[in-house]
Amino acid sequence: MTRLVHANLPGFVLLVGLLAVWEIATFGVNSPNAPDIFRVVAAFSINARMIAGELALTLARAGIGLAIAVVTMIIAGLVIGRVTVIRNIVVPIIELLRPIPPVAIAPVAMLFAGTGSSAKIAVIVYGCAFPVLINTIDAVRSIHPLYTLVASSFGMSRRQTMIAVDLPAALPRILVGVRTSVALSLLMSVVSEMILSSDGLGNLIIVAQQRYEIALEVAIIGVIVAVGILISLAWNHIERRLIGWHYGYLGRNG
């Protein structure tokens, strides 16, 4: 914690300043409609167990959706990037679908899968798919042709080349897309729960709204921010493990 404070002292000053402004602005009001920090902390501690339970659901769906999207889209991206016929047909379709915001898919998912977990996971998969897919296609397309030539002179088949040459060479770029999707997965999970409400943190926000428990809403948003930051820190570690060898990574972070 002290290391974090030292790492970005101005950041913490701004954060504490903003919290102070909030406290001063709401302290005198003393109304549940304008909760101050203490009310929010109280709302959090009263509901901590419930929040933890719903958070587990939200995270589980985000994780499953993200995993499905990453695995299928990397495979699809490797194939689309290498097979010209498929690329010529699929890329224009991707360009048609991409402007549709993922939240707008929620009602469609509801038709097919109701409001259960699978509908929400479908929305998360759709939202997380595009960053991974587009970065993978781009990455494969920009691999130096020499790599492919060497692979073919070693007598590697197309599939072997994709797995042993294309995938590692494209990995740094692919992970740029995955990073976006990691952040998106939590957001999409919460949004899908708000629209297709039945359970999860997103639904809890809606419930809190209906009960006029503003403090609880703010507390949930605080929990989402904290979890989001933890996920992003964890992802930094994973990324270093996966592409710590890459010069681009060293140039960025080392």
Place this chain on the structure above:
Amino acid sequence: MLAKCIHSGPGRVFVGIAGFLVIWEAIARFGLGTGTFFPRLDSLLPAFARLLHQPETWEGALLTMGRAIAGLAVAMLVTAFMAALATLWRPAYRSFEMLSDMAQTVPPAALVPLMIFAVGLGAPMFITIVAFASIWPLYAATATGLAATEPVQLLVSRALGMSRTEQILYVRAPAALPSIFTGLRVAAGFSLMATIAAEMLSGDRGLGAQLYDYAFSLNVPEMYSTLFIIGIAGASMNAAQQLLEKVLLDWHFGQMKSAEK
């Protein structure tokens, strides 16, 4: 590479639409063949045409795009202010870095109930939420772009006796434009997404609310048609931006081309 494909013209769009329609009809007939949730083209296309003839659709589209663009405009103003401050004063750069890391994890949709409570339904609610959603990618791209100006250009500007403010306006900002446009493209996507989410959750008109109503009243062909209209709205925002980029960044692309030669 994908960008190049888009630029290669209307042929690609036709390939895309044709491929999409063929796959759609195939799925509707042979795949998820119930027909009710995945309507065949003979019921989908008439619904699409019907929606295009309704004034409500156009009003909704105007409202949605207006909200997205207004929020984006506010985001650009705030970004300009924040990025200028961050460039002039190092601690501001560091503290905004942290603020943006935290704020990016807030789902814009989660702000809808709070904002409805704070300012009620209507334009201010949408503009605040959309601006909040689209400001962070824009700010990140602008701040890094401003910070990454070539040192030689900065030295020259100092030799010419420019003040730091002049330096930002006449040297750093033009040099950062390519990066700013990259951020703007992401931000535009976020702004439409936040608008649609806010409309779905608040039910306050616009394409998002229409989509939600069609879906929950099981008007399936209308629902898909609205979905595609939202896609068209997004695509036209992209196109407008590419046009602007082409006009403003002609010099940059010229440089890239001569560097390639």
